[in-house]
Amino acid sequence: MKPLIAIIVGTEESDWASIKQQFRVIKNAGGIPGVFLPEGDPGDIVNIADGIVLTDGPDVHPYFYGDDPLPYIRSVDYDRDKFEIELFRLALKMEIPVLGISRGMQIMNVAMDGTLYQDIASEIPKAIKHDWDIRQTNPHQRLHGMRLKTASKVYEAIKDYLEVSSTNEVFIHVNSFHHQAIKKVGEGFKPIAFSIDGITEAIEREEGFYVGVQWRPEYLPEMIGLYKALINAARENHHRRIERENIEMQEKPSSGNEV
Template sequence: MKPVIGIPGNILTNFSPRYNSLPVTYTPHGFVEGLHAAGALPVVFPISSEENARQYVKSVDAILLAGGQDVSPLTYGEEPHLKLEETSLERDKFEMAVIKEAWAENKPVLAICRGLQIFNVAFGGTLYQDVSLYPKLGVQHVQVSTPETAAHSVTLEEDSWLGQLYGKKANVNSYHHQAIKKLADGLRPVGWSNDGLIEAFESSDDKHITVGVQWHPELMIHNSDAAQGLFDAYVQTVIDWKNKQA
């Protein structure tokens, strides 16, 4: 049986002039492609009540957290900065409930871009509401080049899951204007951009399997073996974890 990976979805409106204002539940297709190619079955969770998170998590083997809107600063006790962009508090609350349920059940989680940020916030971390607020900013974190093009390097801890996959350095794309400020307890930083921002984390204990990356491998899978390799390695990790539970 192929592992089933749950992806909390997003809501899109005004996606077509013909269907103006018709809400659509979706996830970016790169995640679907990457997981299919890795031998998994992705399933999209529509945004729902926090009470439904437990049943959604129980229905799958693992979770992938996708990108999207800014995380609302109300979730970590701050007022919105002038540079804050679109938020969805409903999505934030549902995803945090999914995250906490997956953590409680020790189910593997791969968190990408916004996913890394909301996971951090779910356990008490905070964010820079805009990277311009980071005092040591020196790297283009919102790249101008095309999505499949690597924009900057990330230095990785060699003993980490990501370090074993990529090595000491990874060249990644970058589309984030928010970033980790304070890292939550239970997580350890394993990747940094050259200006010192945390670009990757993993769970700090042996009980949980959590990997977060600030970049977008789903946009590079057709041009980068390393990008598809991240999905391949994650799915294999889920398979190994699932076999241990049997």
């Protein structure tokens, strides 16, 4: 059975081109994509989803990592932040795989007590340009390079689609549409990719599939491997869910009416 992958999107005017692209990639990777708004009870999503994709969107409100907003912060969605932080923590507790994309990675980091740079250009001297406008720049373009550790889930997922190899790190190029970035890495995460200015471009956890990437993988062909890794982890989660339900049914007390 194909696993259901919940794509979480904002209630603001959404980037439907990106959502359609997410649909295509998840379907091509072997999953069943479904769109969910960040409303209601996050528990309803974790009760049915085999995997989750946290998508891009507005800035994460600095309230959630203990800061006040600087003048450079852009639009925020407090309710979406709160919903997705709770959703990620529930997913982690229930061992549901999560792929965080751009803002989604930042949400995962903040959910585990990490912090963010509110604006790269004003807070990091000599930073390269990260905040390309996706409405004006073709998202399939590769806009800057980064170092990716080979001892990582991300590398293992995409290595067969790359034309480079190395012992410790590989240098690849990605797209880039963000002005915020990880400052302090959240508890349990490790950084596994870096741009030339030192900004963390990807994080992951040792156990399970909890991966965050700062770029937009849905537009890069080699990143199909990342989605396949998510689908495989989601499929395993689906099987675990069925096994747990079977065990619970077997352990359920008898009504005593059997003859």
